[in-house]
Amino acid sequence: MEPPEHGAAKAGPRAAFAPWDDPGATPLVVYDRVTKRFGAETAVADLSLAVYEREFFALLGPSGCGKSTLMRMLAGFESPSEGRVLLAGEDLAGVPPHLRPVNMMFQSYALFPHMSVEKNIAFGLAMEGRPRDEIVARVGEALRMVKLDGLAARKPHQLSGGQRQRVALARALVKRPKVLLLDEPLGALDRKLREETQFELMALQERLGLTFIIVTHDQDEAMTMATRIAVMDKGRLAQIDTPRTIYEAPATRYVADFIGDINCVEGKVSGVDGIRVTVSTALGDMVVAETSEAVSVGQAVAVAWRPEKTRLLPAGEAGPQGVSMLAGTVADIGYLGDWSTYHVDMGGLRLKAAVANAVRRAEDAIAWGDKARLAVAPEALILLVR
Known part of the structure; x- marks a missing residue:
């Protein structure tokens, strides 16, 4: 498994796509101070969020953080x-729901087992009363889109997991929604197929x-596919930003x-020189x-860094x-x-170093x-202050 930074790199046309940085851009989806309660439990708390047209936006967080409630x-x-x-x-x-210009693809795919691939994809259009010629044309287009042209007559049980996932995607896309909602869409796929499908979805x-x-x-899934990620914690937004910024400049310890x-090492600020900060820790002074962040001498903070940005040296090497x-x-x-992870005991505190295995070798x-x-x-x- 690659260190998460690899998933953070964004290139190609997406690099120039940043409507959220344009003050004149109008969001497509807006959550305006939304709260959702289920009895005494608050699933989403006073949350505001904007998603722009043509974004591949990820709601990321642990179970129970409110991300599925937002989508629903x-x-x-x-x-x-x-x-x-x-x-x-x-x-x-x-x-x-049926009058909203959105469509949702569920984790379970929710295909009708007694219907063929073609009829599964056509179901929503048929319920809308679309003309048969239009349904045939749009279903054919959707099948080609997800590369299932020759499988229209098969039933779901005759398909692989990856093929069933494509049928569910085609059924969601065939209605041409303004927004496609994907609820853990790749969870049922094996790792290799999941990684391949991520890039297919992006394309x-x-x-x-x-x-x-x-x-x-799945943080790797979000880092790979999303233009922006909203990291959620207990019904609130912890940070919204591009994958690279969230990875390289997280806003909080969480x-x-x-x-x-x-x-992550806890400490106190011992010196401030402009944007350069010295922190005293149990392992010695560390300079950021x-x-x-605006900090002052004596303030409790944490110093953090990624394992792959750590150089591992023998004890005697300068x-x-x-x-x-x-x-x-x-x-x-x-x-x-491709990588080896070293856990180093610092006298009660364990730190990690990730070392690339760039050459073949007999021993470490x-x-x-x-x-x-x-x-x-x-x-x-x-430097983390929250």
């Missing part, structure tokens, strides 16, 4: 206890120019810990090269100048093929029980 309110399966949900400027209050979304909103608890592996050098003992090593230079040092550059350090 947009689909019309739940109603806000307070606040409004708007689509293209229209308040959706009172609009039933399909860009080609169709639709807005996709995905609910997932976000830093939830997205990927991270090392750059922060946007490190580079100007970096934090942390001495410890290797307590565990995980070999992952640093083994279990060896003394070692971790070198961390100031530019790799993140």
Whole structure:
């Protein structure tokens, strides 16, 4: 498994796509101070959120954080206890699910077992009373879109998991919704097929120019596919930003810990020089090269950094100048093929270093029980105040 940073890299046409940074852009979907209660339990708390046309937007968080409730309110399966949900400027209050210009693809796929692939895809159009010629044309287009042209006559039980997932996707897309809602759509697929399907969904979304909103608890899935991610915690938004920003500059300890592996050391500010901050920790002073946080001397903070930004050195090897050098003992090593993860005991605190296995070798230079040092550059350090 690759370190999460690999999933954070965004390239191609998406790199220039950032309507959220344009003050003149109008959101397609707006949650306006939405609260949703189920009895005494608050699933979503006073939440405001905007999603723009042609975004591939991810709602990410653990089970019970409110992400599925948000999606169901947009689909019309739940109603806000307070606040409004708007689509293209229209308040959706009172609009039933079948009249909303959205469609939802469920984790279970919810295919009709007695119907063929073709009839499953055509079901929604038939319920709308569309002309037969139009239904045939649109179903054929949808089958080609998801590469199932030759399987129209098969029943769901005659398909693989990946093929059933494509049928569910085609059925959701055939009605040409303004927004496609994806509820954990890849959870039933094996890892390799899931990774392949992620890129297929991205390519399909860009080609169709639709807005996709995905609910997932899988951070790698969100990091790979999304233009932006909303990280949720107990019904509230912890951070909304691009995958790269959330990974490289998490706003809180919660976000830093939830997205990927991270090392985190508590301390107190001992010096501030512009955007450069020195933090005193139990492992020694650590210098953060750059922060946007306003802090003062004596303030309790945390210093965090990613394992792949850590250089692992034998105990006797001198490190580079100007970096934090942390001495410890290797307590565990995980070999992952392309990477190895080293767990280093710092006297009660375990830190991680991810080392790329760039060349084939007979044995590791640093083994279990060896003394070692971790070198961390100031530019790799993140200052967390919340």
